[in-house]
Each structure stands twice: as C-alpha cells, then as structure tokens.
Amino acid sequence: MASEGDRLLIQQIRQGDQRAWETLIARYEGRLLAFVERRLRDRATSEDVVQETFIGFLNSLPHFDAQRELQTYLFTIASHKITDHLRRSGRHPLHPASDHHGDVLQQQLDLHPAASSLARSQERRQLESDAVVRCLGSIIQQWKERGDFMRLKVLELLLVKGWGNRDVAAHLKITEQQVANYRFAAVKKLTEKIRAAGLPPDIFPQLQD
C-alpha cells in the first residue's frame, strides 16, 4: 500500500504540481537507476531508460491505483522499459533481433491470445494477484512481527526460489521434516485465506503440491 506521503504526492502531481513531480523524481530516481543499470550495465543508456520510466509513469497516471505501492509500480514500469530496450537492441534472449522462427520470442508472440481475451485475462489476473497480496502479505507480516524469520526464510526459498525441501533444509541447517512442516502449515493457511477471498486455489499450482 502506498505511504501517506506518496499518496499526497500523487494527488499533487495529478493536479499538475511541478514541485511535487520534482520531489517524486528526487525520491525515486536513484533506486530506479541502480535497478536499470544492474541489467544494462551502461550508465548513459540506463539514464535514458529511467527517463522513459518517468514519462511512462506520467502517461499511466490516470489509471494508477493510489492504493498500490508507488515504488513497486515504478519498478514494474522500469522492468517493462528494460525489456523494450533489450528487445530493440537484440540483447534479450527471449527477444532477439532476428526473426528466426525457432526462437523463443517468436513462439512467445505466436502463443499470445487475441487482444480482447488477453485484456479480460489481465483484468482477472490482477484481481487474483491482489487477493494473494492481501492474504500472503498478512501472513508474512505476522511472521515478521513475531520475529519468526526461519519460517519466512523457508517459505521464501520454497516459493520464490523454487528450491526443494532437501536443499532448503541443508542451506538453513534444519531438518527436512521441519521444512515440510513449515510448508504444510503455510500452504494450508494461505489456501484457506484464498478460499475465504472467494478464489479457487487451483489457479495457484504451487498450492496443489
């Protein structure tokens, strides 16, 4: 969720307040530049991409949900701009400049459904994603407040990195049984919350294992 300061800033920017826009740039340009430079490894190009990110933000501002966290939204725009740049320069392994039919990009584009069904699908996906953010976000917040960082580490490695129980146990120096117990309890809790939010858990394959 956006902070009170960011919400006020967005409100002022929507009213055309130039000083608010300057403030937003000063607040976020450094971290965006570091994020982009990590991928592009070229300062001047990275600055161009950050510039495009800010312009992209203003263009999308009428559709921006002020409840969303501003920083996350800006990183998402920057990520799209990075992909655009890598695609244009033929440096993206999924988006090579050649039109070789065997490449993954070509097949990715071919696999995309029609625009109207994609738009419907995107809207539904966003609603489902928002529900996970609420459910999982509250669980993670509880772990943090309790100082239960081992549980958080286990679930982050399992769900975010996709490690197996054995690797997680070895890395964190706990037993595989402990890892399995943590996984079982977290998946159960999350599945219950997702059901309570009115969503079918089977759209989340990781919760079916």
Place this chain on the structure above:
Amino acid sequence: MANRPPTHGLRSMAKITREQLHGYLEDCLSEAETAQVEQALRESEPLQRMLRGLMQERDRGEHSVGAIWCRERLSCPNREQLGSYLLKALDPALQDYITFHLSTVGCAFCQANLADLQALQKEPAPKAKERRRRFFQSSAGYLRVCHTGK
C-alpha cells in the same frame, strides 16, 4: 553496484527452477542470477520449452505465488530498514534476515535500493542534482498533458 552482497543463492545451471524462470520474467533476479538464467536459456532447449510452457500457463490464467511474492515485494524490508541495515543498527535477527534476502534470495529491488543508499553517501551532490534536473525537464511536458488530459 558497489559492495554488492555475495550471491550465495546461485545454483548450478542444471538446477534452474521454474520459480527462477518466473523471477526472470518478473525481473526480480539479481544481476548474477539473471546472467545465469540467460546463459542457460541460450544453451538449453529443455529450459526454453519449460519457459514456453510457463508462459502458456500464465496465459491460461494460472499464477505463481512466488512470482507474485517477489513482484509485489511482500517480504522486502522498507527503505528505512535498509538504511539501518547499512549502519548495522538493526535487531540481529532482522539484520540476518535482510542479509539472507539480499544475498540468498538476491532480491533485485532491495539490491537497487541498497546500491542507491550507498551511492548517496559517495556521489557528489551536484552530479545527482544535474541528473534530476534532466529527468524533470524531459518529463515536465507530460505532467501538463497528464493534468489537462490533452
């Protein structure tokens, strides 16, 4: 990126997971892990097939909980905590978790925030000011469009 944390979480190319591919599509991976995945994609047909399958699943409306977790930064420390982390002023358990999040998970967003905080201590102020001025000048016209809707 200065003083980037070590990436203990990097694994061998043969062990690239579906979730790493999700992370790659979401741009959540560290610089080193991104390079590792890209290299593996260039060299491995099965991995490319896995990626295609994964994209089809996304099109069918399936979700990766892990991808949502990293994209929405559900466990990321906030900026103030990262600042305190640099000063080693946090509770040891939280300090340890943030090290894990930065190095083992390799969160690209938090690494960028940390790099920015470190750069703020080193970069001459006039240079940053000049860069911000350029960003502002190149975008201020869109601010008017955004306001008036024209």
